[in-house]
Amino acid sequence: MRFVLLIDFGSTYTKLTAVDVEKAEVLATADDYTTADTDIMIGFEKAYSKLQSAAGNIAYQKRLACSSAAGGLRMVACGLVPALTAKAAKLAAFGAGAKVIQTFAYELTNDDVAQIDAIAPDILLLTGGTDGGNREVIEHNAHMLARSKRAFPIVYAGNRGSKDVCIEQLDGELHPVYATENVMPVLNKLNILPAQSIIRQIFLEKIISGKGLSREKALIEGIIMPTPSAVLSALTLLSEGTNGRRGIGELMAVDLGGATTDIYSIAKGAPSNPATILHGLQEPYAKRTVEGDIGMRYSAHGIVEAAGMDETCRCSGLDSSAVNAMLDRINRDKSMLPQTEEEKAFDFALAALAVRIGLCRHAGTIQQIYTPMGPVFQQTGKDLTEIDRIIITGGALIHSAQYTDIIREAVSVSDEQALIPRKARVARDARYILSAMGLLASYDQNTAFDILYKSFGKDEVYATE
Amino acid sequence: MEKKTLIIGVIGADVHAVGNQILYFAFREAGFNVINLGVMVSQEEYIEAAIEAKADAILVSSLYGHGELDCQGLRDKCNEAGLKDILLYVGGNIVVGKQPFEEVKKRFTDMGFDRVFGPGTSPETTIEALQEDLYGAH
Numbered sequence A: 001m002r003f004v005l006l007i008d009f010g011s012t013y014t015k016l017t018a019v020d021v022e023k024a025e026v027l028a029t030a031d032d033y034t035t036a037d038t039d040i041m042i043g044f045e046k047a048y049s050k051l052q053s054a055a056g057n058i059a060y061q062k063r064l065a066c067s068s069a070a071g072g073l074r075m076v077a078c079g080l081v082p083a084l085t086a087k088a089a090k091l092a093a094f095g096a097g098a099k100v101i102q103t104f105a106y107e108l109t110n111d112d113v114a115q116i117d118a119i120a121p122d123i124l125l126l127t128g129g130t131d132g133g134n135r136e137v138i139e140h141n142a143h144m145l146a147r148s149k150r151a152f153p154i155v156y157a158g159n160r161g162s163k164d165v166c167i168e169q170l171d172g173e174l175h176p177v178y179a180t181e182n183v184m185p186v187l188n189k190l191n192i193l194p195a196q197s198i199i200r201q202i203f204l205e206k207i208i209s210g211k212g213l214s215r216e217k218a219l220i221e222g223i224i225m226p227t228p229s230a231v232l233s234a235l236t237l238l239s240e241g242t243n244g245r246r247g248i249g250e251l252m253a254v255d256l257g258g259a260t261t262d263i264y265s266i267a268k269g270a271p272s273n274p275a276t277i278l279h280g281l282q283e284p285y286a287k288r289t290v291e292g293d294i295g296m297r298y299s300a301h302g303i304v305e306a307a308g309m310d311e312t313c314r315c316s317g318l319d320s321s322a323v324n325a326m327l328d329r330i331n332r333d334k335s336m337l338p339q340t341e342e343e344k345a346f347d348f349a350l351a352a353l354a355v356r357i358g359l360c361r362h363a364g365t366i367q368q369i370y371t372p373m374g375p376v377f378q379q380t381g382k383d384l385t386e387i388d389r390i391i392i393t394g395g396a397l398i399h400s401a402q403y404t405d406i407i408r409e410a411v412s413v414s415d416e417q418a419l420i421p422r423k424a425r426v427a428r429d430a431r432y433i434l435s436a437m438g439l440l441a442s443y444d445q446n447t448a449f450d451i452l453y454k455s456f457g458k459d460e461v462y463a464t465e
Numbered sequence B: 001m002e003k004k005t006l007i008i009g010v011i012g013a014d015v016h017a018v019g020n021q022i023l024y025f026a027f028r029e030a031g032f033n034v035i036n037l038g039v040m041v042s043q044e045e046y047i048e049a050a051i052e053a054k055a056d057a058i059l060v061s062s063l064y065g066h067g068e069l070d071c072q073g074l075r076d077k078c079n080e081a082g083l084k085d086i087l088l089y090v091g092g093n094i095v096v097g098k099q100p101f102e103e104v105k106k107r108f109t110d111m112g113f114d115r116v117f118g119p120g121t122s123p124e125t126t127i128e129a130l131q132e133d134l135y136g137a138h
Ligand code: B12
Pocket: A371, A372, A373, B013, B014, B015, B016, B017, B018, B019, B020, B022, B023, B059, B060, B061, B062, B063, B064, B065, B066, B089, B090, B091, B092, B093, B094, B095, B096, B097, B098, B117, B119, B120, B121, B122, B123, B126
């Protein structure tokens, strides 16, 4: 087995990567527009002929694909308390590579069910209650969901004790139920891997074919995971290494897009100051969050809203009327590329603020409480202050000449409560290989690691095999 | 008999961890299902934990003297959150210095606590009270 073709059916671009497994080398990459609206293979074929002319006419022994086309894996998460099971459900869905369209807490109402039907999710994740804990709410929610008229599978990952009752309410043609372990079996303990593996199984079995991305058509072994889940697995591999290779340690990644911003951390996030008390829900070691209101074009207004006008002005050097004029321009033309000095300055500010907001929401917070015996600290979420590697991916960042300045500006926050990295070495996913290597890892970990290492791990040393 | 679930923790900005840890072991030993939120616990954390875990009682510890301030409004919030009949206890050194316990007790029962325990209460005393209130024993 020598040549492997890796395919990422992205929302905008279909990206191909040709790998020589024996040499642990990327031979060529190529891309073209994703054509999910018509026939996804049209875009694929265009990219493929570019790839073959760059790499030579190679016969691939294996073809693996991931996809975020046709809206990606669209999910709805339901839980009980917003800071507990509803959050656990959301973290589980994000980690499985999903786009969480909406999260519901407490009892679902008729309006909520109508809302869910309007969303028409690919999968609904139903949680609530610790094992032995609250049963009323999840059972009520199952009862309500039984009224939904849309067909979608439901992953049940709530209180064990309510499982049978809920399955009885729901399971059938419209809402086949896949039951698994509770996402929060014990208070504040997160258990999201079982739910994630079921989500992935459903993705493989049902969703791909539903979106016209069938395996026969693509001449590929199949689309084996959503794109973000491939990225998460590449980052985890790079961080942890394999049996014979030492990983580069804890890291973060930022994927700044036109509509959303994804943040990843592969890190324990334990308090850096020992006099700190941890609070709240445990967080996943490999964590992904998505900011739906933060993006360079479709969500540019969201950035300004979240950062505030003053900060946008300071960061861009423009006054508020110029900022508003810029927002109007972007609103009219979502594919706008910055040309004038003003436009460039504004894009710089948008990118830096987007990354900052994404990092701040992803990372934990710390509060200092003054007591007569001096200050004590209380931490919620992950402490990422000591992470010094950030990998950037996504068009808006990797094509910018100023990407290091953008990250530097993004992490220079005066807010001591935000536990984001303080200084960072930045590596760029210039050839878009992260998702490809996540795919390759499912088949050959060592080669995927070696290629990732060559691109992102420069100043580290190998452990000998 | 079905195991009852207790939420314990030290409220407010209080970091006195030892007594709470002792209570955790003692209550578990006595056959309760105990969720220990540790120190520096906010009112919201007790309530959210009690909802998800369908707890039968919340036992609030306060040692550093600010208990009265920290505990205000807890019963109202429980009611608001749908925890209507949940048992609420408070204990430790719940007020500053030495004040007549009957007065202290009255202030806390007026706040909605079902039982109020003075300094030096032994775990056994508390366990007996819990058994009486939760299982109707004695
Ligand atoms: C050790 C200690 C500390 C340590 C705590 C270390 C730690 N992380 O645990 C440190 C140095 C950090 C500390 C700090 C302070 N402390 Co201090 N501390 C003590 C000390 C000496 C022992 C506490 C202890 O562990 N006792 C042993 C355990 C087993 O007993 P317990 O905590 O009382 O718990 C038992 C019972 O009270 C009961 N109980 C407890 N909770 C509940 C709840 C319910 C529902 C029930 C039924 C029963 C119950 O059951 C427990 C098990 O038997 C006490 C004095 C004393 N001898 O009690 C002062 C004491 C509690 N501290 C006090 C004070 C004032 C402080 C400070 C505010 C001031 C300062 N100058 O440092 C700070 C506050 C810091 C903060 N933000 O919380 C005062 C409180 C006065 C008051 N309430 O009026 C005390 C009483 C000392 C005193 N006599 O002045 N302290």
